[in-house]
Amino acid sequence: MTPRDLLATATRRLADAGVESPRVDAELLLAHALGVPRQRLLTLADVADPGRFDDLVAQRADRVPLQHLTGRAPFRHLELAVGPGVFVPRPETELVAGWVLDRVAELPAPVVVDLGTGSGAIALSVAHEHPGAQVTAVERDPDAIAWTRVNAAARADAGDTPVTVLAGDMTDPGLLTDLDGGVDVVVSNPPYVPDDARLPREVADHDPPLALWGGPDGLDVVRGLLRTAARLLRPGGLLAIEHADAQGTSLPALVRAHGGFTGVVDHPDLAGRPRFTTAQLQNRDV
Ligand code: GLN
16 A cells, blocks of 8 residues: 555545644654654555554554654653653643743743643743753653653653752642742643533543643632642742633633732733733832
């Protein structure tokens, strides 16, 4: 079979299974199965043994996330290792990391804490793109933090400034007390999905529940996160929290109601949906 025919058949199969981007997924799986870059696929002659590809397509049709099948997830300038047990980083979170990087660009050695880091996407991107940053990545899920550590070690091996990986719960009043009042930015993509939300099978069946569910209004963990952030941040320090599209009003309101924060702003993602809230811890003397 030619790559062209294999891709046409696989694309139909994935489309029939309800996969959102069937052609792209088919191409990425064929490239992965053959160990070649995606751009080279159509220059290849016949594929002698498409067995591995067929197996991957069957799993994708069964709604296993593409990134679990390739084992990799692109995020900004990095490619992270992912698989069962860790939340697959999403493109919308790239904007949250970008906001943090913009805001710390002028600081020579900003102290940044990523709460609920999962694969390490935000923390490792900050360290990669701002070599002076002193980044701590916190994760409570023992399965997820195994992936954080793999990615952190790989980035350090590649020459990035090492990120400190810490097992801990972002709502724990005893978390990182040594940094109290000394953090420049607290950033988080916390679990924020309301309990009654319906999620695609890729998410519901494969992302870790601890990374997703946030109680009746999705904001249970965020309430604890705000207390932690207010304690860790220095006066004037910055907070960035990702949220669900339905929380573009409720999350900023929660930050305002918490007290101590100023300049509470909500930001859209690339699709124009409300996606993350930022704020600044008040300076004590204002
Ligand atoms: N954005 C995720 C989703 O697609 C949810 C992420 C989260 O709760 N942090 O379901």
